[in-house]
Amino acid sequence: MTMKLFVPAFFIVGLISLGACTPEKLPPSDEALESKADALAEQKIEEGKKIYESNCAGCHDSGVSGAPKPGDKEAWRERIALGAASMVKKSLEGYAGKTGVMPPKGGNDTLTDQEVTNAVDFMTLKVK
Numbered sequence: 399m400t401m402k403l404f405v406p407a408f409f410i411v412g413l414i415s416l417g418a419c420t421p422e423k424l425p426p427s428d429e430a431l432e433s434k435a436d437a438l439a440e441q442k443i444e445e446g447k448k449i450y451e452s453n454c455a456g457c458h459d460s461g462v463s464g465a466p467k468p469g470d471k472e473a474w475r476e477r478i479a480l481g482a483a484s485m486v487k488k489s490l491e492g493y494a495g496k497t498g499v500m501p502p503k504g505g506n507d508t509l510t511d512q513e514v515t516n517a518v519d520f521m522t523l524k525v526k
């Protein structure tokens with residue numbers, strides 16, 4: 399009889415002390431979250447660079463018809479002031495501006511909205 403009581407009691411004490419030893423799961427720190435967000439943003443911009451080089455650079459590197467060049471502060475100032483959403487919308491849908499025509503998705507229908515957005519991020523990042 400004593401044995402029957404002793405075993406479960408011992409078992410329970412053992413479980414409790416095991417629990418006390420397991421490290422608590424702390425929520426990730428602000429710094430960890432921030433560096434994760436930074437890494438994600440960097441990855442998108444890296445992807446955007448590739449999209450840019452194969453789909454957008456043809457016009458935007460030379461600035462043909464006034465296509466704003468990445469890094470050209472003057473050319474981007476007013477566009478950036480209107481906000482990222484405006485620039486993305488114009489890139490996805492295309493538009494006729496003051497100096498020329500920006501074709502929808504730069505003329506490549508197979509690009510996803512996210513890919514075009516990443517390319518816009520890449521183009522405008524340098525001037526922010």
Ligand code: HEC
Pocket residue numbers: 449450453454455456457458462463464465466477484485486488489494495496497498499500501503504505514517518521
């Ligand atoms: C055939 C040439 C051409 C290609 C290819 C092209 N663009 Fe453009 N893009 C233009 C021209 C020209 C303008 C400027 C039009 C104006 O404002 O008068 C422009 C403007 C823009 C703007 C500024 C929008 C704003 O808010 O004023 C963005 C952003 C942009 N292009 C993104 C892209 C991206 C991303 C790609 C590739 C996926 C791309 N473009 C490919 C010609 C091109």
